[in-house]
Amino acid sequence: MTDLNDKLETAVHPENLRRVAIDPVSRVEGHGKVTLLLDENDRVHQVRLHIVEFRGFEKFVQGRPYWEAPVMVQRLCGICPVSHHIAASKAMDMIVGATLTPTAEKVRRLMHYGQILQSHALHFFHLSSPDLLFGFDSDVAKRNIVGIAAAYPEVAKQGVLLRKYGQEVIRITAGKRIHGTGSIPGGVNKNVSIEERDYLLKDIEQMIAWSRDALALIRQLFEQNLDSYNAFGRFKTHTLNLVREDGALDLYHGGLRARDMDGNTLFDHYDYSHYWDVIFEDVKTWSYMKFPFLRSLGPEQGWYRVGPLSRVTQCDFIPTPLANQARKAFMAFNGGSATGATLGFHWARMIEMLHAAELIQELLHDPDLQGSELVSKGQRQERGVGVIEAPRGTLIHHYKVDEHDQIVRCNLIVSTTHNNQAMNEAIRQVARQYIDGRKLTEGLLNHIEVAIRAFDPCLSCATHALGKMPLQVELLDVEGDVLSTLTRSADGAFS
Amino acid sequence: MSDTFQLDGASIPFKAGQTVMQAALAGGHYIPHLCYHPEFKPHGSCKVCTVKVNGRTAASCTMPAEAGLSVESNIEEMNGLRRTLVQMLFAEGNHFCPSCEKSGNCTLQALGYDLEVHTAGFRHMYPDRPLDASHPDILLDFNRCILCELCVRASSEVDGKNVFSLAGRGIAKHLIVNAKSGLLKDTNIALTDKAMQVCPVGVILQKRIGFSVPIGERRYDQRPISAQALDDAPRQADASGSCTACEGTP
Incomplete structure (x- = not known):
């Protein structure tokens, strides 16, 4: 783990890292996913709990x-x-x-x-x-x-x-x-x-x-x-x-x-x-x-x-x-x-x-x-x-x-x-304890989910702020390459 | 000996001037319907009461009863067409039964259940229909209007006020309020008006009533609309011109 990123919220150089996703997080209410960014030595640089539902x-x-x-x-x-x-x-x-x-x-x-x-x-x-x-x-x-x-x-x-x-x-x-x-x-x-x-x-x-x-x-x-x-x-x-x-x-x-x-x-x-x-x-x-x-x-x-x-x-x-x-x-x-x-x-x-x-x-x-x-x-x-x-x-x-x-x-x-934030802190702590520097297995990844489940989150209920959320839409070609991207920031501005 | 016609194999007596619907209901036989109401002139607009008369389709609420007619109503062909009509009514408006205070008391919903409308059938049109909440005691939620004109007829024929009317043509047809401002607060509607009692869906609502009647005690919670028709028969106006069994909410 790098000292530059001890909080694990945002990797300093995400472009060179391997992305692992737990998608969906199972046995919770609603739909969410966790992403981890790992380097070639399986060191953890970023852990995030994402809520991918949209309510209004x-x-x-x-x-x-x-x-x-x-x-x-x-x-x-x-x-x-x-x-x-x-x-x-x-x-x-x-x-x-x-x-x-x-x-x-x-x-x-x-x-x-x-x-x-x-x-x-x-x-x-x-x-x-x-x-x-x-x-x-x-x-x-x-x-x-x-x-x-x-x-x-x-x-x-x-x-x-x-x-x-x-x-x-x-x-x-x-x-x-x-x-x-x-x-x-x-x-x-x-x-x-x-x-x-x-x-x-x-x-x-x-x-x-x-x-x-x-x-x-x-x-x-x-x-x-x-x-x-x-x-x-x-x-x-x-x-x-x-x-x-x-x-x-x-x-x-x-x-x-x-x-x-x-x-x-x-x-x-x-x-x-x-x-x-x-x-x-x-x-x-x-x-x-x-x-x-x-x-x-x-x-x-x-x-x-x-x-x-x-x-x-x-x-x-x-x-x-x-x-x-x-x-x-x-x-x-x-x-x-x-x-x-x-x-x-x-x-x-x-x-x-x-x-x-x-x-x-x-x-x-x-x-x-x-x-x-x-x-x-x-x-x-x-x-x-x-x-x-x-x-x-x-x-x-x-x-x-x-x-x-x-x-x-x-x-x-x-x-x-x-x-x-507390759930994000919990999974980052689990990533430090169980995942950092190890070869990933399903059982290790389940440790992340166990930490989320302890909170009994209801992800459906938690996402509802219509019109205020940042949103990114990507247009991909058949190869999966990004052709164009439309982004709305948290203040509603498009770019 | 009175004249009779055949309805689904039963012999139905009728009096001169009665329609097939009136004679059937008077005899305790239910024909599904939405815009028919015994206190008002037959309207024939919703077509849910369509039956086969001597092999041809006709709206039973406007079809005069005649001796010897052979009427088929409760057959799959007619119920299938009715199902489609109800699906179209649901698709045309914004009928969100889960949060509608009329749920359980709603004729359209009860008819949907009774006809076994299990799917939307059509793409919902999600029209943009703002509420009229201007009146201090009455709310109009146009999202649920099925254009049956029961309120139009009640206000005109019974209340003598002409508060409501339909405007526009075809798919653009919609319910309007007869005031320069277009707002209900500028009409002389009153809570005691007949027009307040006849809406089969959740358009014309007394404010602040909401969900005060619990689940289980609403009109269609216990028995389907078709079973209740027998209780209500004869569904016709009494000498004073009223038919309490015919209101959407008893």
């Missing part, structure tokens, strides 16, 4: 009536549409000046925690367990959920049924398992009937038990691979997440908390309705995904990490007993080493899955779910900001609505976008 939701939601947004924007994603559904609804609550009724807030929370449960289960069991149970460089033919079902049928079954349970919670609260309509500006359009509640209650103890088993499994994997798991893709970073007023983990609502890589608080309980005073987005010419940063630290130093690992480590406690106990064990494990490990994401994610199952049980016993006061409204506002902690991290929806009820401006900062 911020543009084509313009002109639509505001009450349509919570249903329309959730089409960004088929994995965690509830996150966008609820974040947009929270923004629209501000637009209609609503203070939610207890029934409305609890039905939404139930929907959201059902979403957390199913999404975390999907990620751990379907997407990541093949790497963790078989090994990062194991036989690629078996390194998938089908291989897991054959070798660990009970683990696979639990993964499928945990996910199914979460989807049932969503169906009952939102009307459909995917892309429902339950959350509306100012509230919800249905409550949870006694029959629906009892249907969900009958399996919740099992879900809690399986969540505890999953937690035990990831702890066991850390114990068995202590050194490699702790070191894998490890890097120091700032963090961002929502916390409740009392500092508790709260994935539905709270204030923003940012801490620097040494644990010093940068801001706490910050009112997210003015998020732009503390967070800004940078653009780089080589990616469709923006690079958010903390304003006070600037674009070079201000990037940060969101998601389960940040939330679990940065909250003061978790307000359900089993998950809180699990958090304490996680923080204490091996002197706290897992809290800074990239693979610690998996452990934190399973703590959150247990927390979600516990909260679902708590909510199902709350009679407010059967209440009939579903919607409220107040003084109409022009601007609405909705922020939640989605399965993958902090999700920001921001709308401006004119006097005719039409959306005139929309900005979405999606969890995976927050993690853009």
Whole structure:
């Protein structure tokens, strides 16, 4: 590795280097690729995670009536549409000046925690367990959920049924398992009937038990691979997440908390309705995904990490007993080493899955779910900001609505976008650790993907800034030689 | 003994002056349709109700019933043509059911499901049709207009206001608002107007209602449009001139 390029973002002399692409990155949501530039001695000079999808939701939601947004924007994603559904609804609550009724807030929370449960289960069991149970460089033919079902049928079954349970919670609260309509500006359009509640209650103890088993499994994997798991893709970073007023983990609502890589608080309980005073987005010419940063630290130093690992480590406690106990064990494990490990994401994610199952049980016993006061409204506002902690991290929806009820401006900062630079740092670290100077194999390249998967990125959601992204179109002849090139820069200029 | 004609092998009685559609619906037999509404004069524009009468095609909503007619409706040939017509209506406008608040209450969507329209069939035309959100309580989303003229007829024949009209010809035909400004805010339309109730798709919408009716409780969520025709029969106006079973949203 050259000392001139220790950051690995941009090679000093890319023209003489060999290009290796992982395209597509598999077992992640959405479509992305990784490129590496290597010299003749297999030294790594450049590593980049590229997002190659193109979305336009911020543009084509313009002109639509505001009450349509919570249903329309959730089409960004088929994995965690509830996150966008609820974040947009929270923004629209501000637009209609609503203070939610207890029934409305609890039905939404139930929907959201059902979403957390199913999404975390999907990620751990379907997407990541093949790497963790078989090994990062194991036989690629078996390194998938089908291989897991054959070798660990009970683990696979639990993964499928945990996910199914979460989807049932969503169906009952939102009307459909995917892309429902339950959350509306100012509230919800249905409550949870006694029959629906009892249907969900009958399996919740099992879900809690399986969540505890999953937690035990990831702890066991850390114990068995202590050194490699702790070191894998490890890097120091700032963090961002929502916390409740009392500092508790709260994935539905709270204030923003940012801490620097040494644990010093940068801001706490910050009112997210003015998020732009503390967070800004940078653009780089080589990616469709923006690079958010903390304003006070600037674009070079201000990037940060969101998601389960940040939330679990940065909250003061978790307000359900089993998950809180699990958090304490996680923080204490091996002197706290897992809290800074990239693979610690998996452990934190399973703590959150247990927390979600516990909260679902708590909510199902709350009679407010059967209440009939579903919607409220107040003084109409022009601007609405909705922020939640989605399965993958902090999700920001921001709308401006004119006097005719039409959306005139929309900005979405999606969890995976927050993690853009952090993911790039993680794969560069893995490249330094495992790839630099070695002959490439599929198993070595999978190490890169393992680091990306730890973040559970949703690449579909993360790319949406229509008209602002740099774009390059190449016209090739039949031999593949470039005949002409049209380039649009980040400021929209063509050359 | 009243006169009868044959519809798909069934004997349908009719009264003098009735059309094939009116007699069929009165007898509890469903013929797919979009622009027909028993409270207004037959229009014959959407052609979805086309049937074979003595071997020749005719719009059943405008075809006078006659004794001894042999009418074929629920046959693959006619349903295939209807499927094509519905595909063309979907392709001509911007019908994004996934985020449309009329989804589940939409006659066009229900008809599409019922006729088993599984593919687009035609290249979508993606017309540029801006919304008219100028009225404080009513939104017009022209993207979904199928030119059935139910609103035109309701506003003219029942409300006596002439708020809506069609302009242009051929492929350029489109719904307009009868005001100098061209904006709905400058008309005397009211939420209680018949024109507010008859839109079979999601063009004329009361504002801020959106998705307040949950999935599962919308008109076509449980049973297809063809099954509901039997509930609604006879689909004809009562003595006061109204037919509540005929509205897009019950």
